[in-house]
Amino acid sequence: MVTGQFHAQPPAGGWDADEFQATFLEHYGAIYRHLFRLLGSQEEAEDLAQEAFLRLYRQRFPPGREHNLRAWLYRVATHLACNALRSQRRRERRERAEAGRAEPSGGVDPAEAVLREEERDAVRRVLGCLRPREAQVLLLRYAGLSYREVAEVLGVAPGSVGTLLARAEAAFERAYRAAAR
Known part of the structure; x- marks a missing residue:
């Protein structure tokens, strides 16, 4: 059962909608802020936070053990952010190689x-x-x-x-x- 505490027993057979919503509401803000600090992009942080919670929803934890959902979510979110940053760096290198050193200029x-x-x-x-x-x-x-x-x-x-x-x-x-x- 998910109780709002950091340690909780997620259901082995799947999440109840109310339990998952309570877990989501409790942890989403912190996970989003963590991802935003890592990525610097609201859109990417929102996307990856949603992906982390989707993975939590699909995750089947072994029965009979408590799991630190907060730590699990941070681990998943950090891995997702690292993957996104690696992809972004590769994309930026490729774009610089194709377009020279053109840097986008933002507004004043x-x-x-x-x-x-x-x-x-x-x-x-x-x-x-x-x-x-x-x-x-x-x-x-x-x-x-x-x-x-x-x-x-x-x-x-x-x-x-x-x-x-x-x-x-x-x-x-x-x-x-x-x-x-």
Whole structure:
């Protein structure tokens, strides 16, 4: 039974509409925000959040065990985002190769909005340069997951999350400073 707690027993035989709706309403906002931080696109974040919940709806969990639905959803959403980013990078490289170095120019924005967007882009680029696990641990903690939940998403012991996080923060700082030069 899904109770609104982070640990719940999803039905082995399928979801009841009310249970699934309650789970969706409880977790959708956080999953969407996590995906938006990763992707920077409302449309992509919405699409992938819906895909994550569709996968949850279709998922058959083994009976008799509790599952951390929040951690499961973050894991699926993070994998979907990584796949989307890889596809986007390949597409961008292909388009640049075909069209030279033509970059789309957006409308004129206020200076502050431009600076904020440049900062977000810089952070995304630096995250893209990190090893996948380093980027994941940073993003999962930034999304508010506990060490235990981060450990479950990454498939590591909870005691190792602090070390992984410290190393990821150091790698991010080095890469960010190098990119700023």
